[in-house]
Amino acid sequence: MAENRLEDVNHQQTEQVEVVDVPYGLPREVKYCTKCIISNQRPLAKKSEFKHNSNSATExxxxxxxxxxxxxxxxxxxxxxxxxxEREKLLWDLCDKYRKSDGSHDCIVSGSGGKDSVMVAHLLKYKYKMNPLTVTWAPHMYTEVGWRNMQHWIGAGFDNILFHPNGKVHKLLTKLAFENLLHPFQPFILGQKNLAPKIAAKFDIPLVFYGEPGVDYGDPGNDGAQRKKHYHTGADYDKMCLGGVPIKELIEKHGASMTDLKAYLPIDPEEYDQKGIQVHYLGWYVKWDPQEAYYYAVEHIGFEANTERTEGSYSKYSSIDDKSDPFHYYTQLVKFGIGRATYDAAQECRNNKITREEAVALVKKFDQEFPKKYFQDFLDYLGITEGRFLECIEKFRNKNLWEFADGTWKLKKPVWVEKRNDE
Ligand SMILES: [Zn+2]
Structure with missing residues (x-):
């Protein structure tokens, strides 16, 4: 008995001596929110999307x-x-200031035709009597249901500019972002984020709307109605990277031109000011609930959920328009220990749709499921083999979170255990 105990102590000591590197500037100790199950490893996307490499500090x-x-x-x-x-009154005031009666567009709504952008555009047009121009950065590969929802959206009475980036360049940047950062969605996120303000400038429609403020940042405060200018602007291209590669190197070594890359880069701050661009969150003015947005979209435009749940989660209606979307979540799981079911369950838990216990059970059941359905499409899109895919996954696996045991990778401290017996 005493010997066993001694062995235990020794075992613990060896474990404590072996300090694993914490990548991506994340907190070493994993904690889960006591209300909604999200972990403190959850990264916040900010301007750092342009950063050089995956090891810079993550907020x-x-x-x-x-x-x-x-x-x-x-x-x-x-x-x-x-x-x-009171907030809605402020929205009416804002709309009154910009509303046009000559038939021209008076605001831009950035969106994919998913439930949130559908609700934003529909409310602005039919409740607040605006005339929005909707703007979409196309997914890498439309799913059938995603394309149908896009048509339902336009069909409900909206003009739309669907921007497809240069396919060759988008593929190159997505591949580099996957190989260098394990962040295949980085070029998409940057392109999408920067598109609406640029279209606003081009067509002289300065008022831009998005859905909900980034709730993970916490309370956006009383002045949180507008997205901050610095988020959408930038001129210092020398310091920017795409797919983890400096712009200069993309041009010199990868055969891209500045024209090719322009779509991903932010609008110049001077032009932003000159054109009087303002990016507002509708979700700051009206109370936002993602599930209610889904019901709203179903009722008003005939939005379709999937017939089967999304791989890696239990949900059927969030982010269903892009075949490569599951790999965005899968790479987050590898780097941050947070998969798609965690995002879905945390949000539903927060909005009182499910209990924390149910959320934990859903995460345990679905979070680590590998997305098989579009795997080959994703490999074909990137032009890489399965072997190369796995090599990149293992290169970026966060060893502070994962351990190899019984022939498989397991989270050291999953939400369904939270505390290990030896702690
Ligand atoms: Zn929480």
Whole structure:
């Protein structure tokens, strides 16, 4: 007995001595929000999307001293403290200021035809009597249901500019982003983020709307109606990277030209000011609930959910328009221990659709499922083999979170265990 105990102690000591590197500038100790299950490894996307490599410090979701995440705190405020009538009045004032009566567009709605952008555009047009021009950065590979929803959206009475980036360049950047950052969605995210303000400038429609403010950042505050200018602007191209490669190197070594890359780069801050561009969140003015947005989209445009659940989760209606989308979530699982079911369950838990216990069970069941359905399409898109795919996955696997045991990779501290017996 005593010997066993000694062995245990020795075992613990060896474990403690063996310090694993913490990649991506994440917190070493994993914590889960006591309300919604999101972990403190959750990265926040900001301007750092242009960063050089995957090891620069990552800003992560904030937790308070009681172990509650910023998104949950903001949700409480949304429910109990914000005067939504007052906020809606501010929205009417804003719309009154920009509304046009000569038939021209008076605002831009950035969106994919998913439930949130559908609701934003529909409310603005039919409730607030605006005339929105909707703007879409095309997915890498449309799913059938995604394309049908896009048609339903336009069919419900909206003009749309569907921007397809140069296919050759988009493939190159996506491949580089996968191989250099294990972030295949980085070029898409940058392109999408930068498109609406540029279209706004081009067509002289300065008022731009998005859906909900990034709730993970916590309370956007009383001046949080607008997305900050610096998020959408930039002129210092020498310091920017795409797919983890400096712009200069993309031109010199990868055969890209500045013209090819322009679509991904932000609008110049001077032009942004000159044109008086303002990017607002509709979700700051009206109370936002993702599931309600889904019901709204079904009712008003005939939005279709999938017939089967999304791989890696249990949901059927979020982010279903791009065949490569599951790999965005899968790479997040490898790097941050957070898969798609975690995002879905955390959000539903926060919005009181499911309990925390149910959320934990859903994460345990689905979060680590490998997305097989479009795997070959994804490999073909990138032009890589399965072997190369796996090589990149293992190169970026976060060893602070994962351990290899019984012939497979397992999370050291999954949400369904939270504390290991030896802690
Ligand atoms: Zn939370």
């Amino acid at each position: 992560t979701i904030d937790f308070d001293e009681t172990g509650v995440c910023a998104a949950c705190r903001y949700h409480e405020k949304k429910t109990n403290q914000i005067d939504w009538q």
